[in-house]
Amino acid sequence: MVAKTFKFDDDLEVNRLGYGTMQLPGKGVWGPNANPKAAVDVMDAVLNSDVNFIDTADAYGPLFANDYVRQALQDYEGAHKMIATKVGFTRQGPDVWTPLGNPDYLRQQVEINLFSLGLESLDLIQLHRIDPHYPLADQVGVLADMKKEGKVKHIGLSQVTIDDIEAAQKITPIASVQNRYNLTDRHDEGVLNYADQHHIAFIPWYPLATGHLATATGPLADIAKAHRATPAQIALAWLLHRSDVILPIPGTSNVNHFFSNTAASRITLSAEEMTQLTNLGDAE
Numbered sequence: 001m002v003a004k005t006f007k008f009d010d011d012l013e014v015n016r017l018g019y020g021t022m023q024l025p026g027k028g029v030w031g032p033n034a035n036p037k038a039a040v041d042v043m044d045a046v047l048n049s050d051v052n053f054i055d056t057a058d059a060y061g062p063l064f065a066n067d068y069v070r071q072a073l074q075d076y077e078g079a080h081k082m083i084a085t086k087v088g089f090t091r092q093g094p095d096v097w098t099p100l101g102n103p104d105y106l107r108q109q110v111e112i113n114l115f116s117l118g119l120e121s122l123d124l125i126q127l128h129r130i131d132p133h134y135p136l137a138d139q140v141g142v143l144a145d146m147k148k149e150g151k152v153k154h155i156g157l158s159q160v161t162i163d164d165i166e167a168a169q170k171i172t173p174i175a176s177v178q179n180r181y182n183l184t185d186r187h188d189e190g191v192l193n194y195a196d197q198h199h200i201a202f203i204p205w206y207p208l209a210t211g212h213l214a215t216a217t218g219p220l221a222d223i224a225k226a227h228r229a230t231p232a233q234i235a236l237a238w239l240l241h242r243s244d245v246i247l248p249i250p251g252t253s254n255v256n257h258f259f260s261n262t263a264a265s266r267i268t269l270s271a272e273e274m275t276q277l278t279n280l281g282d283a284e
Contacts, residue, residue, distance in 0.1 A: 003244040004265070006201055008154055008175055012123060014082050016240060017265040018053030019046045019258070020205070020249035021065040028094025032064050033253060039064075043072035045255045047081060049262060055178075055203065055249045057086035057128065058113050059097070066116040073118060084176070084203075085113045086158060088128035088139070101131025103142035110146050126156035126178055136167055144172035156201070162194045176201040176247075182209040183235045183277065196243045207239055207248040208232050219280050227267055236264035238277045 007013040024039045026032055033039040046054060056065050069083070087109035090098045110125060125143055130136055146152045156176030157168055168174050177195050179188040181204035186192075195202040220231045227234065232250075239248045250261040269277070 002241050002268075006245060006247055008082075008124075008201065012082055012153070014053040014247070015050055015265070016053075016244075016247050017051065017236065017262060018055060018203075018247050018249040019051050020251035021054065021056040021069060022060050023251040023253045024068050025061040025064040026094075028096075029060050030091070030094035031061065033068070036068070038255075039068040039253055040071045042253055042255055042258055043068050044075075045258055047072050047076045047078065049259075051262060052079070052081045053084065053247060053249070054081055055084045055086075056117070057089070058109055058116060059086065059089040059091055059128065062091045063112075063116050066113065070116060070118040082123045083117060083119065084124035084126065084156070085117065085122055086126045086128040086178075087113065087143075088131065088158075099129040099131040101127075101129075101134040101139040103134065103138045106139060106142050107146065110143070110151060114151065121150060122152050124154045124156055124176060125152045126158050126176060128158050130157070130160060130164060136164070137171055140168045140171045147172065156203075158205075160191070162191055165191070165194065165200070174200060176203055178203040178205055180204065180206050181239075181246075182207050183238055183280070184209055192243060192246070196245050200245060201247050202243065202245050203247045203249055204239060205249070207250055208235055220277075223269075223273055223277065226273075229263070229267055230260065233260065233264040233267060234269075234277070236261060237267040237269055238274065240265065241269050241274055242278075 005013050006016050056069055087106050090100045143155050154175035155172055158178040165174055177200055179191055181188050192202050224231045224234045236248050239246050252258050
């Protein structure tokens with residue numbers, strides 16, 4: 001049976017289908033949304049839905065995604081939503097991402113995330129990339145220091161290997177790993193298996209990639225038709241069935257697309273369909 005929730009600790013348990021804010025800023029994840037009110041409307045929809053795990057980063061915009069989250073949170077009075085964010089990138093323009101693991105900069109980014117999100121502490125802070133120019137112990141260590149200060153509750157990593165995770169775990173507990181993973185890109189299958197074995201949240205970025213499998217005449221179409229669903233919904237359902245530690249975070253700047261994505265959590269795939277989908281991905 002597929003687990004509906006993932007438990008980080010006794011106080012933080014989330015529904016496994018979350019939301020990512022990366023598409024809220026402008027083109028190239030740069031500048032404001034062409035319709036800032038629409039971006040806040042999407043966040044309002046997220047906050048007033050069953051989704052309670054929201055992934056963002058100060059690098060998205062920069063800061064615009066966080067600002068849309070903050071604006072929506074100001075008027076939200078419901079149950080706690082787990083906010084995850086990331087540090088470790090600088091931005092110089094659209095689609096330009098430059099890692100920077102200077103511990104002083106990472107500390108500054110944590111403070112910037114707190115301020116721009118309007119929060120007193122961060123449920124989950126993730127190192128966006130390990131910068132090879134600085135010791136891992138210094139990069140993860142400063143986040144561990146801020147955890148001791150009460151500004152961070154959990155620490156995660158992004159786009160890492162098993163060796164990276166094990167090295168970081170010698171410094172502080174690692175609660176999550178955010179690597180690229182989807183139906184057609186399973187290069188990090190080993191990292192997922194490691195996360196599964198150690199109850200580490202695995203947050204796949206780019207979860208909706210399906211390639212030619214999603215075309216009208218593609219092999220994914222038949223399964224989608226059988227469930228009266230879209231290929232994107234089936235791709236998300238496959239992730240949710242693949243492992244109970246997977247927390248997909250599909251992003252969108254459209255309210256209707258958001259509700260379409262959340263419907264994937266209600267799809268039950270048979271063992272035969274899971275095998276068929278897995279084999280389709282392997283054939284890519």
